[in-house]
Amino acid sequence: MSALPKRSPGSERALKLRRSFTNHVVTALSIGSTILVLAPLLLILGYLFYKGASSLNLDFFTKIPAPVGETGGGMANSIVGSAVVLVLASLIGIPVGIGAGVYLSEYGRGQTLGNVIRFTADVLNGVPSIVVGIAAYALVVVKQGHFSALAGGIALSIMMVPTITRTTEEMLATVPLAVREAAYGLGIPKWRTVLSVSLRTASPGIITGCMLAFARVAGETAPLLFTAFGNQFWSWDLRQPIAALPLQIYTYAVSPYDEWHRLAWAGALVLILLIMISVTLVRIFAGRGMLKGGN
């Protein structure tokens, strides 16, 4: 714009050329950077499938880890352990997260308290997972005297709450006010309106949020390092250390044994497939949620 006053025809053509050149350079740069960014993703996934698929077999899903030096073995106990910890985390995290989301959307809208809580949720979302692990260690493990599945579940549930809170709130915000007013007009009390009208209308989106939070914590290793701790054997006891898939992948990845590296790749493939499935389900649900709750 500053170049406008200069008006000689030659410089104007040069300016025009330069402008369109810059434009093309930026276009090329942004296309190039997108390709550059997609490359590691495809590399990671490709390598994961290549390395992981060759090591996946029935033993992986049915056997517990073999002792050092022996071939074979699997990660059955880690898969089950992960499931136990994740179910525990969901049982604590999902109700609290949805409740907080309901408060933010239905009670705290526009209030200072609501805004502060929303802000807290956003900030809590950015707390490093390892710090949550330390907190769970100090709160549960120290009290109990040993590592436990319970501590792992609590650590993961703390990580789930803020994500679920924010998605629930956003999804409830898409429910039209008219729907709620219709319920009030029928004389239905507020709690019943929230449960049977607002939450039900927004449920696809809220399920999406829960699954996203689930997928996020499913791969978390850092908060489990000194809470669930890992276990080479079968364990169902919530008060005892328990194996978890990400932990086992970490242990095997940093070990010096080729056989364990192979299993780590297989474990990573299983983990990523689980996450991929839930993220894809989320895409499907999210599409529906927008159709139902939107406009």
Next chain:
Amino acid sequence: MDNPTQEIKPLVEPATAENAPLLIPKLVMSDVAHGSPDSPEPARSSEPSVVRKFLNEKSSGKLADGTFGALMLVCALSLFFIVGLIVYVLVMNSRPSLHAFGFKFFTHSVWDPVSGEFGALPFIWGTLVSSLVALVLAVPLALCTAIFLLEICPQPLRAPISFLTEFLAAIPSVVYGLWGVFVLVPFMRDTAGPFLEKTLGWTGLFVEPNFGVGMFTASVILAIMIFPVISSISRDVMRAVPVSQKEAVLALGATRWEMLRMGVLRNARIGIVGAVILGLGRALGETMAVTMVIGNHPDISKNLFAPGYTLASVIANEFTEATGDLYLSSLIEIGLALFLVTIVVNAIARLLVWAVTRGQSQRHA
């Protein structure tokens, strides 16, 4: 009107000049009589409507509503409670180290558990350097990709590409670490390392020996991990710029880049800074992938090929092996520092992003 057979008629009868004034005062009179506080609706309260009866039986409203609201409030307040509890627990457990070292803990550069000397400076250095290098690598790529997806990408490709870039965020840290250890580290050692040494060795940032594991490899992994955060949030922020702004710039004859620079980037810059800071917050706290490739050696070196150590990875590596109260509390104090830094960083970032997108969400509502 005294005739009982005529009583139901006035309602259906068209109001004539004579009976209308008679009818209206009477209705008004009766309403006032019923509504007076001394005799609250004697006729109606004796037999309430079926609907009202049903509702009265169903729920007394107040109690259930109050309980439900309180329950939701408790859930919401639990977020405060969680943050407060984390701070309390970290402070209480790091007291021995806080007493022993005070503020010198963060300026002392020796970390020697054997002789009981604990200084966090090497970890602060490692965390800052790896995060900043990651930002330098990730920010231009993320912004270019955001621009590509928003303005340049053909419509049918938009959804799949944005899905793929966001999928990068769904890959667990430990899988990045695994890939880093077995693919990126050899690549850095054998291919990228020598190249960087030859071209940028004069800066003193890339000096042999290069083992593959080290600060730079960790930065590359971090850059890949924080890329989706920066990209998707800056895309949201850019989308919040009103279309009229862009159209106005285009109408003045601007090229696409000029439109982006003047109409979009300038308006969205605060939010983009917020997105970058949010990425920084993610990078500062990232643990597993970094721990697996950074080399884990508490050194302060300008050389990016040298192994380093970060706040998060020293906790991950040494926490379960820590012997003695002072060692453990030093690690917890590192956790406390990490927590406070990420809280501040995230708070700033959120405020910046809100400043830009708040208007948009109000417009939607």
